Amino acid sequence: MPALGFVPIGEADLDWVCAQEAELHAHPWTRGNFVDSLASGHDAWVLTCDGEPAGYAVVMHILDESHLLDIGIVAPMQGRGLGRLFLDWLAASARSRGSETFFLEVRPSNASALRLYARCGFIEIGRRRGYYPGRAGREDAVVMRRAL
Numbered sequence: 473m474p475a476l477g478f479v480p481i482g483e484a485d486l487d488w489v490c491a492q493e494a495e496l497h498a499h500p501w502t503r504g505n506f507v508d509s510l511a512s513g514h515d516a517w518v519l520t521c522d523g524e525p526a527g528y529a530v531v532m533h534i535l536d537e538s539h540l541l542d543i544g545i546v547a548p549m550q551g552r553g554l555g556r557l558f559l560d561w562l563a564a565s566a567r568s569r570g571s572e573t574f575f576l577e578v579r580p581s582n583a584s585a586l587r588l589y590a591r592c593g594f595i596e597i598g599r600r601r602g603y604y605p606g607r608a609g610r611e612d613a614v615v616m617r618r619a620l
């Protein structure tokens with residue numbers, strides 16, 4: 473079992489996070505999006521695996537609700553259960569600060585993320601039509617919720 477660590481994202485991590493984001497997403501967050509998130513006080517974490525950065529996530533908390541805004545596991549480390557462990561840790565962390573519900577949005581075309589979220593107890597509660605930019609026109613968002 474690898475040793476996992478959870479390190480708050482700081483300015484010095486942004487080059488690495490942005491490089492991973494550009495590799496993992498067809499429509500990646502910009503550096504400005506991450507800077508704005510940090511400035512807004514969102515929770516932002518690097519997941520380390522045996523001391524090496526393996527993933528990252530951004531979570532927004534509003535009163536007793538938490539929203540997963542972004543999550544990624546570096547390509548060579550995907551499919552080993554890290555996404556699930558990370559998401560469960562983010563959920564426990566949100567619960568410990570008083571959140572009662574965890575929300576997220578995901579593209580219906582993102583099969584790996586949909587499967588991860590379902591395995592972590594998220595259920596679909598609705599759709600936002602044309603929420604995301606897509607390769608050809610817009611793509612809906614699946615809105616999912618998990619009680620904490």
Ligand SMILES: CC(C)(COP(=O)(O)OP(=O)(O)OC[C@H]1O[C@@H](n2cnc3c(N)ncnc32)[C@H](O)[C@@H]1OP(=O)(O)O)[C@@H](O)C(=O)NCCC(=O)NCCS
Binds near residue numbers: 542543545556587
């Ligand atoms: C989505 C993501 C975070 C999953 O991380 P991961 O570490 O690979 O996921 P895990 O190994 O914990 O797998 C969790 C579940 O998802 C499934 N899964 C993982 N990769 C998959 C793939 N490529 N296709 C289908 N299912 C997949 C696993 O099979 C597992 O389900 P199971 O327990 O039923 O087998 C990762 O693939 C990723 O970073 N993707 C690119 C960024 C992204 O799409 N982020 C989410 C939207 S913001």
